[in-house]
Amino acid sequence: MLRDNVDFDSLTTPFSTNEIDAVVNEMPPDRAPGLDGFNGAFLKACWPVIKDDFYRLCAEFHEAINDAMHNNNLHLPIPSGRNNQFPVIQYADDTIIVMPACRVQANCMKQILTDYADSVGLHINFHKSTLIPLNTPEETYKDIADIFGCACAQLPFMYLGLPLGTSKPTVLNLTHWICKAERRITAAMSLMSYAGKLALMNSLVTSLTI
Incomplete structure (x- = not known):
């Protein structure tokens, strides 16, 4: 259920330096390093030196998505006149991207995600992602799934351990x-x-x- 007077515009604001600092501070120092070989302990120790570059990297990622929208390469899934920012929503390491069923926009979004991953030395496992179509012809959503290289599923789907759908979950769900x-x-x-x-x-x- 949604609370009254929720500030949804905050979902479209750029990442603040305080948010980024909080994420780094909460990183476990002894976890396995990423593909770049750096673990949490290294990032925390070197944060005073590298933080400005990281701030710029996050700002450029947010700017790339909004530039694509302003150039009509991306469109909001639900038109809104309240702001001109594209929403970027993520919980922990699980991300939901809501987009219109458009092949051109799918190619644009994948390129943005791939460029960002390359810039930070990471790899996106698109084959572990899932495309959930809603009122979309089968031919269209299969083509979009091929663009991302991911599998297709149907509503409801599991997210953070709970079923998400457009109707009340049943006992079977x-x-x-x-x-x-x-x-x-x-x-x-x-x-x-x-x-x-x-x-x-x-x-x-x-x-x-x-």
């Missing part, structure tokens, strides 16, 4: 989540005594909404 919870509960109960199992079951039953 929640089966994956239910089975996952059941496996965890079964594994935990195998290590419990009879009294512990009874206490857990009482807690689960009393927490159910009737």
